[in-house]
Amino acid sequence: MKARLAASAALALGIAIGGSGCAMLTYQATTEKYDPSDGVSADVGALDVRNVLVVSDEGDEGNLVIYVTNTGTDDETLSVQFVDQGDTFEIDVDGGETVSLGTADEEPLLIENLDAEVGGLVSVYLQAGSAEGVEIQVPVLDGRLPEYEDLVP
Template sequence: MKARLAASVALALGIAIGGSGCAMLTYQATTEKYDPSDGVSADVGPLDVRNALIVSDDGAEGNLVMSITNTGTDDETLEVQLVDAGDTFEIDVDAGETVSLGTEDEEPLLIEDLDAEVGGLVEVYLQAGSAEGVEITVPVLDGRLPEYEDLVP
């Protein structure tokens, strides 16, 4: 009787583990953070920078497009510096607010001396307050895609 009960428990346990596809042992790719669009993202202290990209017609000047969310309780200033060009921009973001740059509804953050290749990448350094700065590689896109054609400077 005990042997039959033990065999039934072992069989049920085997079916449960086999039927789970070893999910309890397998790496879960859905837990990885990724950028679901063409731009790149970064966290700089309490500021969350999302979908940063540059839209340019010829690579000479560009429109920096991104959104910045301040998850903190204090107002913050994000410093954005193009590493090769040396241009620096400051963007104020109030506590708990989101600022969108370069969209159809917002003024573009125009980079006049971009000197980048369309389809290439530009190194951008982000700094907020005393938080450690972050360097990101931002793609330079043109207006061939319909979602970017109105964003070309």
């Protein structure tokens, strides 16, 4: 009887460990950072730059869509430079605030000499204060999707 009880307890323990130990050994994809939209993201010092993309009709001029959150308490300025085009923009972000540009509710941030292919990528260099700058590859989209049709310059 004791052997049967010990075997049952060992079996129950094996099932419990086998059923719950999987999460301990398996790769957890939900812990990875990813961009949930069409744009790309980067962190530059205290600035979190999110969902960066360019909306363009023909690729000759575009609207930069960008969200910048200042996670610090000091005011910061984000420098956005289009590497191949030479256009540079300065975006001021107060401490603890978020700035969105190029959206339907905000004025477009126009890149006049874009010279890019719709569906391609453009190189953008981001710099804030003394933090190390970051170069990102930003997608160029057109207005075929309903969420972007009002953003085409």
